[in-house]
Amino acid sequence: MNNVSLNLELEDSELVRLSLVDPDKFSYIIYRYQEKLERYLRRLGAKNEEDVQDLLQDIFLKVYLNLNDFDQNLKFSSWIYRIAHNQVISNFRKKQVRPEAHSFPIDSAGFDTLADDVALDRLSDIHLSQNVIKEALAKISVKHREILILKFFEDKSYEEISDILKKPQGTVASLLNRAKKSLKNYLPKNISA
Amino acid sequence: MLENFGKKLIEKIKHDGMAPKPRWHFILKEILIWLFGGLALFIGAASVAVMIYLSNNSGLMMHTQLGHSLVGYLLLSLPYFWMIFLALFLWLLFYNIKHSKRGYHYSFALIALVAILASILLGIIFSAVGIGEEIDDVLGRRAPLYDLVFNPHVAMWSNSEEGSLAGLVVSKSDQTHFVLLDRDSGEWYITCITADNKNLVIVGQPIRLVGEVIGEHEFRADEVFPIKPGREFFKRLQQNNQDPVLIPGELPERGLGPGRMMINYDK
Missing domain, CATH: 1.10.10.10 (Winged helix-like DNA-binding domain superfamily/Winged helix DNA-binding domain)
Known part of the structure; x- marks a missing residue:
């Protein structure tokens, strides 16, 4: 099984299991969720590219460190969005700014x-x-x-x-x-x- | 760009030697949340048990004899400390359930209802096995400000001008005449005119009296009642005083009438 097919075929929970054994496999999770989370962060009000990238890095690191806390009763996407949501809120609090909805991708359905x-x-x-x-x-x-x-x-x-x-x-x-x-x-x- | 970001992140993870936190870390956290929740439930239930004990012995039906309306008596006798204590531990129980892994699924109202019902049910069980009584006794023996904080009945029954007096029997000449120490260690010379409950007048035991002040430090007891909540508090008075020695037959000082006793602390 090559890397691409591995990424496409495996369930999220399976990727979590693999990432716990081999950090390289965590890149599949990153690959699967990076775009979605990037879009979500912009929608929530992350101002610029630098902010988005910093937040993304913090979110994925948090996800990696807390992989063992993933509850199999949840959808992995819900869990990762929860971490993203918490990270964004804490980031806004830290910077004491109100998130502004200025960067909605305009073509959104x-x-x-x-x-x-x-x-x-x-x-x-x-x-x-x-x-x-x-x-x-x-x-x-x-x-x-x-x-x-x-x-x-x-x-x-x-x-x-x-x-x-x-x-x-x-x-x-x-x-x-x-x-x-x-x-x-x-x-x-x-x-x- | 996507792959680049992922690669950099994996490199950072490897370079910084990061590893997922071990599973036991999260299991322990969950266990601690439930443990503290259980502890909050336990303490909340214990305070319910004390409240039941205090309520069962509040003497609510004697409100008219003590010169209070039912509502007035109820308001005076409510165990406010224990109510606040219960509220605090209910909140802690609520907080711990809410912060458990699945706690967010349940509404505020549902968790609050479960926390209250669980505390009351466990409190009733605790009360049935005597835990409320035991807690009151221990606090009565040791807690500072017991009469001001933990048990409102002590103050309510220490109102001689209104006809209620509680204290410790420190000596007696017969079943009709005895000396009582009130909560402030003040001596009262008691004449007991009722035949009921006279067997409760035992040296070293606390009692409650309903009656009237008939002179300086003199009280006529029309009714005698036992003390349950607060009994250990009154027994402390014994430790603070020397055992009095009665001199039967002698005419007492301080205006005591015939048949009363005098206490001589010097012998």
Whole structure:
């Protein structure tokens, strides 16, 4: 089995097991999650390339050091996102800056999903442009923005969000509702198509 | 770029000699969380047991004799220290459950409910086997400020002007006349006019009295009751005083009437 096929075929939990024996195998985990986490960090508000790379390095090192703490009952992706989330929050706290939603990849399909969801809630067929949503996202609280990102941009289920944020699923659902309400408060009242 | 980042990171891991933390490290952490949770439950339940012991012996039905309304008496007799103590350890139990590996799955309300119910249930069991009583006795023997902090009943029953007096019987001439030391080691010369519970008047044992002040350091006891919570606190008074020696038959000093006794500490 060559390296590429090994990376493609193996389950995350299997890669964890292999990485515990051989650090080189950890590169498959890095390879599998680097892009996803990079995108997530930008969405959460990491400002520049240097910040993103520093955060990524810290996250993967933390993941490596805590491999034995990975709970097989969880999805590995939820666990690694949880570590990323904690690292970002602690990084923002350390630097005492409020994360700003300025670096959303503009072509994200999440905008359409979120726009559709919010428009449905508003019982109208208005079309919300990406820029309008992006501006509104930048204004809502970090807590609300984060849950919208996980749901609509990272496409995570309630169960996964619950595991990432370490909150009960019921809390996730109500937090998501509040986040959407908060977002709507920052959307223009009448938007024409 | 992707591979480059990964390579650099693996090199750093190897160069710095990093290795995943051992599994036992995480298992130990989880065990400690549950251990502290269990300890918090245990202590919380113990405080429930003491509260049950205090409540069972609060004398709530005597509120009118002591000049209080039911609510007023209840408010005075509530064991505030133990309630705060329980709240603290309930919070610790809650915190430990929440920080266990699967704790985040459960809502605040559910964990709080489980913590409260578990503490109460275990507290009832502790109470049934006498742990509440034992804790009160130990604190009564040793704890400083016991009467001010741990047991509100001591103060409630040390209100002679309102007709309640608690203390230690230090000497007696007969079942009707005896000397009592109150919580501040003040001597009271007691005339007991009731026939009920007279067998409770035993030298070296604490009792509660309901009655009236009839003179300086003189109290007429209309009713006699045993003391359970706080009994060891009153027994401390014995250690602080020399054993009094009675001189039966002599007319007492300090205005005591016929049949009373005088205490001579010099013999």
